Amino acid sequence: MSMDFIEALEEIGKEKGIGKEVLIDAIEAALISSYKRNFNTAQNVRVDINRNTGVIKVFARKSVVDEVLDPRMEISLMASRELNPNYQIDDLCEIEVTPRDFGRIAAQTAKQVVTQRIREAERGLIYNAFIDKADDIVTGIVQRQDTRNVYVDLGKVEAVLPLNELMPNEKFKHNDRVKAYITKVENTTKGPQIILSRTHPGLLKRLFELEVPEIFDGVVEIKSVAREAGQRSKIAVYSRNPEVDPVGSCVGPKGLRVQTIVNELRGEKIDIVRWSEDVEEYVANALSPSKVVSVDVREIEKMARVIVPDYQLSLAIGIKGQNARLAAKLTSWKIDIKSESQVDEVRESQNEDEQMPSDDEFVEENQ
Template identity: 45%
Template sequence: MAVTANKLELMQIARAVAMEKSIDMDIVIEAMEDALSRAAKSRYGQETNIRVEIDPKTGEQRLWRLMEVVDEVENDSTEINLKAAQRSNPEAEVGDFLSDPLPPVDFGRVAALAAKQTITQRMRDAERDNQYEDYKDRVGEIISGVIKRLEYGHVIVDLGKGEAVIRRDQQIPREPLRQGDRVRAYIADVRREARGPQIFLSRNHPQFMAKLFEQEVPEVYDGVIEIKAVARDAGSRAKIGVYSNDSSIDPVGACVGMRGSRVQAVVGELAGEKIDIVPWSEDIATFCVNALAPAEVAKVVLDEELERIEVVVPDEQLSLAIGRRGQNVRLASQLTGFEIDIMTEEEESEKRQKEYAERSKLFMEVLDVDDMIANLLVAEGFARVEEVAYVDINEIALIEGFDDETAEELQARAQEYLEKERQELDAKRTEMGVEDAMLEFEQLDLKMIVALAEEGVKSVEDLAGCVADDLTGWTERVDGEKKHYEGMLEKFRIKPDAAEELIAEARGRMGWDDEEEGEEAEQTA
C-alpha cells in the first residue's frame, strides 16, 4: 500500500516535536497511539478494548479489537466465550486474547480535539519527567538563569529547559532583582509535584557562598583547601572556616587572593556581604577564638558534653565580641556548632565565686562536713554529689589533707545520700501513678521521670505524644517581643537531638512508627 503524503507529514511533525522537547520518539508515538485508541473507542464503544499501532517510518496505522476468551461472557464488548473463539482459532484457550482488525478511524471534530488534548497532555507529562530527571541530581550546584518575572515577592527564573523559583525568604535582603537580569543561585531542592517538577533556588543558603569560593579559588576546587564550616547573615555578614591540606599554603590568604581579588568577587555576587575568613582548627576552643575575631579573647572554658563554650574577654572587647545586635557571636556560634556565652573578666570572676559558694554549701549539707573540707572538694573540681560518690576513691584520697579513711567516709556518705534520694524519688513516682515502663529508658533518671510526671507525662504513650520542644523549651514572638516557654526537661539541659531520640524510642515502643509506615504505604498505593 502506498504511503500517503499526509501520513509522512504526520511523522515528520512527530519527530520535530520530539527533537524540540527533547523527548524520546517512542513516547511521542505512544501518545499518538493512545489518542487514536481513545478516538476509536468513541466510535466503537468506550468499553471496547482497542489496540493501535503506528509504524514510526511510514506513519501507517493499524487497529485491532481485543476480546478475552472466557468460560462465561459477562461483557460482550470485551469478552468472547471459548466455543465461539475456537471457531475462528481452534487453539484458543481461556485467558487468551483474540484480535479483530478494524478499519481506520475517520476523525470527527470532537474526536480530533480529544486526540489533540491527549497528545498535548502526554507531551507535557514527558517534558516534566525529563525536567525532573535533569535537575534532581543537581541539588547543591550553582545554576544561572534569566529573571522571567516577579510574583508576590518571589522570583521566577528561566533556566532554558524549565523554570525555577527563588522564594522571598531565600533571597538576599534588599537586593534589587529586576526582570531580564541574569542571576546565579544555589539549587536547594527539586521536588516532583502534581503541577510538574518544582526547582527551588536560594541565594542566602550558606552553601551558596561556599560554592562561589569553589568557583573563584582554584585551591578550593582542587581540594587543596577545604571549606569546613559556613555561617551567614545574608546580605550583612558571613564567616567561613577554611583549612589547608598542604602546610605550605595559607588557606586564608589563598581565599582572599591578590589585593583581595578573590574574596571581592564573591562579595560582589553577594550584594556587598562582608565575609570573615577564619582558619579552621580541630581544637574547638582555638576555632572558637578564631571565629570571634576581630575581638581578643582572654580565656575559654569548654563543655563538650553540653556543646557549650564560655568565652571571657577584656571589658573593652565585650561589644566587639558580641557585635552589632549580637551578630558576631551568633555567627561564631553557627560556625563552631557550640553555644557561646561571652562575659567580661569581672563577670566571670563573680560567676566563679557564686558557683564556688553554691557547691561548697551543697557538700556541707549533703555530706555533713565543715566548710574547709567542702572548699577542698570544690577546689579540686568536684561539682556534684554523684562525682564524689562514684569517682575512683584514690582521686579523693590524694587531695591534700585527706587520707584513705576520710575518702572512704566521704564516698560512703555521698552514696548513702544518693540512695536515700533515689528511694524518695521512686516513692514519689509510684504515688504519682507513673508506670514502671518509664524506668526502661536509659536517657531518663528518676529526677527526670518525676519532672515529667509533674507535667502530666506518666506513661510511654504520654511521652510518645510529645514533641522535642515540649522537653527542651522553645521561644516565639508574642506581641513583637520574644517569649521563652520552659521545657519539661530544660533544667536538665537535654539537647534537641537527645529529646528527639527519646520521643522516637517511645513511639517505637508504642508501635506508632509501623502504623505511620502502613498509612504511607496505603496512600502511595
C-alpha cells in the first residue's frame, strides 16, 4: 500500500458518496480475517492503515498476566515490560507481527472490499431514490418476461411487474414502453427490488394528476377511486374553487384529457363524478350514467336505498352488477337499487296487508 492508495480511496469516496474512513475501516476489518485465514492463526490481532502514508501494520494483541497459559493470547508481565515498561497486569499488549508478503494479500483484500462497498453504496443510492417514489408512477422499457413476471428497465434498476398485476388481455413485447405504479420498494440482499402494478387504483389517480393541471396545482382534488382494471373505473373529484368545474377539468377540451388516460389503460371506461358532502347527492352521482329518482340514506346501517326509473334499472346496476359495485366502492356505502315499479309493488302489497281484516275481526264478523 502507498500514498497513491489513500488518494485513490479519497477519489472513490467523492465519486460514490462513501467516506474514506468508512472504506479504510472496512478494509482493516477484512484484513484481520485475511490474516487469520492465510496465516492459520487464532490470535487476537489489530490491523492499522496509516491514513497519511498507506502503510499497513498487523499487531497481535495479548493480555498481560502473571502466568502464561495460552501464548497466543497472553504475555507475561516481564516480557511485556521489555516492550514498554509501563505495562501492568490485565493491560492489552500489542506486538507487531506484520508478515513480509502481507502487501499482496492486503491489495487483493482491499480491492474486494472497495468493490463490495461501492456496490452496496450504489444499491443504497438506488433504494433511497425509489423509496421516495413508492405510490408513484414510473415509465420504463420492457426487457424480458418469464412465467411469473415482466421485467422493466427503469434506468438504474430493473423493476418487477407480476403478471397478475397486468390488466386482462394485456401483453408487452421487448422494448415496449410501459407506465406502471410502484406498489412496493424493498431493500434485499440482492439490491433494491421495485414491484410494479398496472391494476392498482393509484395508477388511475396518478395518470389524472399528470394529465390534469388543475389536479397537479391542487385546485381540483381526487376524493376517491374505484377500479376494475381493464374494464371500468369511477373517480370522484371536487373543486376547491366554485368557479372551476372539477368534472369538466378532468374531461378536458373535447374529452382529450380523459381520452389520453383511456388510451393508456387500453380502452378502460372511466366515469368521472362530482364528489359531495351530501351523501344522497354523492351516491346519486356515483351511479352515473344512470339517472336517480331518490336516495334514502340509513346512517346506522351505512346503506343507501336508491330508486331509479324503470328504464334505468339495468343501467344503474350495470353488467353483472359492475356499476352498482363500483359506486359502492367509490362511496364506501352499501347501495340497494330498486326501480319505481318495484317500489310501487311493495307499497301496494303493504297497503293490501293493512286493509285485510285480522283473524279476530274475521271471527267477530261471522258470529
